[in-house]
Each structure stands twice: as C-alpha cells, then as structure tokens.
Amino acid sequence: MVGTFAYTITGSMSLGDKTVVYGTFTCSSSNTGGDIVTGLAQVDFIDFTATGAAVMADEPSVDETLPCGGTVTIVTTADATGLWMAYGSP
Numbered sequence: 001m002v003g004t005f006a007y008t009i010t011g012s013m014s015l016g017d018k019t020v021v022y023g024t025f026t027c028s029s030s031n032t033g034g035d036i037v038t039g040l041a042q043v044d045f046i047d048f049t050a051t052g053a054a055v056m057a058d059e060p061s062v063d064e065t066l067p068c069g070g071t072v073t074i075v076t077t078a079d080a081t082g083l084w085m086a087y088g089s090p
Contacts, residue, residue, distance in 0.1 A: 003031025007084070009039065014090070018044075022085040025060075025074065033063070033075040040070045040088040048074070050082040060084075 009023040021038045025048075038046075044067045048060040060082060063073040072086065 003027060003029040003078075005031050005034025007034070007036045012039070015087075017089070018087060019090040020085060020087050022083065024081070024083055025076075026081045027076055027079055030078045032078050032080075033060070033073065036072045036074060036084060036086070038070050038072060038086045038088070040086060040090060042067050042089040043070060043072055043086050044088040046072050046084060046086040048082050048084050050080060052081050 005027050007023055007025040009021060012019055012021045019040060021040060025036065027033065046062055050059065057077045060074050060076040060080060063075050
C-alpha cells in the first residue's frame with residue numbers, strides 16, 4: 001500500500017505586501033511527507049506544529065532552500081499530522 005499525503009488551506013491574510021497562508025497536513029499509511037502548494041508566488045518562511053495524541057519522534061522539516069516558489073516539500077516522521085503556516089509574496 002502506498003502512503004498518502006494530504007494538506008488543506010484553511011485560511012489566509014494579507015500583511016502589507018506579504019501574505020500568510022495556513023492549513024493542515026496529514027500523512028497516512030507510513031507516508032513521510034509531500035508537497036504543500038501554498039498559492040504564494042514565493043515562500044519566505046514556513047512553520048509546522050505537530051498535532052495528535054502521541055509525541056512525534058522528529059519535527060517536520062522543509063526539503064527546500066528558502067525562499068522558494070509556492071510549492072514546499074516537507075519531510076515528516078511516518079503518519080504525522082499537523083498544522084502549517086507559510087509567509088511570503090502573493
């Protein structure tokens with residue numbers, strides 16, 4: 001069985017000439033990350049908060065050099081869930 005990675009965009013807000021976009025991510029079936037398409041033209045910063053009933057062995061990390069384009073690849077421990085927030089240019 002191939003693991004799946006899913007994300008949602010739950011909101012956004014403008015801060016001057018920058019935009020913050022945020023949402024959730026879920027890895028299942030032993031998946032260890034994937035791509036978040038933020039809708040931004042450039043991502044300057046992205047942050048993650050792990051959620052769930054158990055402690056994660058490692059924090060999610062970015063598999064990109066920031067700043068980067070609007071798609072951000074993240075790496076997580078298997079079956080991780082959490083929240084993300086990206087800041088950058090619309």
